[in-house]
Amino acid sequence: MGLIDHSSAARPLALGDWAVHLSGPQWAVEPLARLLAALTIHGDDPGPLDLSISADGQTAQGMRDDRVLWSVTLPAKGWLGLLLGQVVASCTALLNRLLFVHAGAVAIQGRGWILVGESGAGKTSTVARLVRQGAVYLSDEIAVLDPANGTVAPFAIPMAIKPWTAKAAGRLPRGSDVIREGVTRFRLPVDRAAGPVPVQGFVLLDHGQPPARLRPISRAQFLVAMAHHHSSLRHPHRLSDAFAGFGRLLRLAHCYQLASPHPAAGADVVQAAARTGAAVIG
Amino acid sequence: MTAENLLGLELDGELVLLDVAQARLIHLDARTYQIWRACDESTVEELASGLALPDAEVRETLEALAAAGVVLRDRDRWVRKVWAWA
Numbered sequence: 001m002g003l004i005d006h007s008s009a010a011r012p013l014a015l016g017d018w019a020v021h022l023s024g025p026q027w028a029v030e031p032l033a034r035l036l037a038a039l040t041i042h043g044d045d046p047g048p049l050d051l052s053i054s055a056d057g058q059t060a061q062g063m064r065d066d067r068v069l070w071s072v073t074l075p076a077k078g079w080l081g082l083l084l085g086q087v088v089a090s091c092t093a094l095l096n097r098l099l100f101v102h103a104g105a106v107a108i109q110g111r112g113w114i115l116v117g118e119s120g121a122g123k124t125s126t127v128a129r130l131v132r133q134g135a136v137y138l139s140d141e142i143a144v145l146d147p148a149n150g151t152v153a154p155f156a157i158p159m160a161i162k163p164w165t166a167k168a169a170g171r172l173p174r175g176s177d178v179i180r181e182g183v184t185r186f187r188l189p190v191d192r193a194a195g196p197v198p199v200q201g202f203v204l205l206d207h208g209q210p211p212a213r214l215r216p217i218s219r220a221q222f223l224v225a226m227a228h229h230h231s232s233l234r235h236p237h238r239l240s241d242a243f244a245g246f247g248r249l250l251r252l253a254h255c256y257q258l259a260s261p262h263p264a265a266g267a268d269v270v271q272a273a274a275r276t277g278a279a280v281i282g
Numbered sequence: 283m284t285a286e287n288l289l290g291l292e293l294d295g296e297l298v299l300l301d302v303a304q305a306r307l308i309h310l311d312a313r314t315y316q317i318w319r320a321c322d323e324s325t326v327e328e329l330a331s332g333l334a335l336p337d338a339e340v341r342e343t344l345e346a347l348a349a350a351g352v353v354l355r356d357r358d359r360w361v362r363k364v365w366a367w368a
Contacts (some may be wrong), residue, residue, distance in 0.1 A: 218294055243298075
């Protein structure tokens with residue numbers, strides 16, 4: 001981290017219904033504020049988050065109502081991505097009504113597609129290719145879901161594009177690189193959803209042999225599989241209502257498993273399913 | 283286990299149970315759900331006859347459900363644990 005500029009900054013951010021207050025060295029606060037600038041939370045109030053970075057840039061902590069939620073030591077490389085992750089984790093942990101799942105999400109023809117997968121499963125690459133092909137960006141990391149309305153909402157943090165992500169996605173969607181940190185480009189697509197869209201499909205991302213294949217799975221199977229991924233089901237205080245809420249959402253959507261040798265091929269079959277409504281693609 | 287500790291969600295003829303205390307989901311496919319639903323202080327033979335299924339299949343399923351903690355065995359009779367819809 002830079003050690004030359006010692007000026008401090010305080011940045012209150014109004015992210016829709018969520019208030020985040022950043023404080024610390026200006027060289028650390030400003031890029032984080034830029035990463036969060038497009039994020040808005042509507043329909044829930046996670047409560048204010050105070051994120052302070054120490055003057056020497058070595059540590060950071062998140063607080064709510066004078067209670068420390070987390071403290072982290074910041075590495076010399078990757079500190080910005082780590083802090084962004086802490087903000088995202090704070091938000092998802094503090095949601096009261098909305099649900100989340102670790103997933104990419106896009107809107108195709110006005111309908112939401114949620115792509116659930118572990119880190120490294122190709123969420124960002126698949127989302128990038130879908131957006132380049134005409135889908136609208138909701139998130140590459142977190143799907144925020146409203147069980148009462150059956151919708152998925154934008155969670156517009158920039159896509160974290162690493163060299164291998166870009167290679168897997170092919171050409172990146174139209175947008176701007178908000179900031180770079182090491183080899184990671186934080187890119188915010190231009191084509192972003194303005195608000196929630198109805199859920200249409202839930203897709204489990206999996207690796208598979210060519211050709212890429214999208215096959216329907218039962219909603220019950222999907223729910224059980226989703227429990228293995230980070231979601232509101234992992235928060236004990238949300239367990240029962242998340243279980244019921246995910247059930248309501250799944251009833252409104254089709255569920256699939258995508259077995260794909262690479263994200264580009266996977267994106268193509270998701271695109272085809274979304275546009276044609278075909279049950280099995282590939 | 284009380285009703286508040288075991289919640290059920292029916293999805294397309296299958297059942298997902300949430301064991302709240304252990305924060306785990308239990309998936310019952312359509313056939314298993316059919317057997318589980320019929321467990322009302324019944325014997326294996328009564329269940330098999332009522333569902334027109336082989337005794338061995340019903341017994342094997344019940345033992346798996348017992349291992350998952352969602353049915354109880356009282357001598358030779360099987361009963362579902364108390365549960366509620368989510």
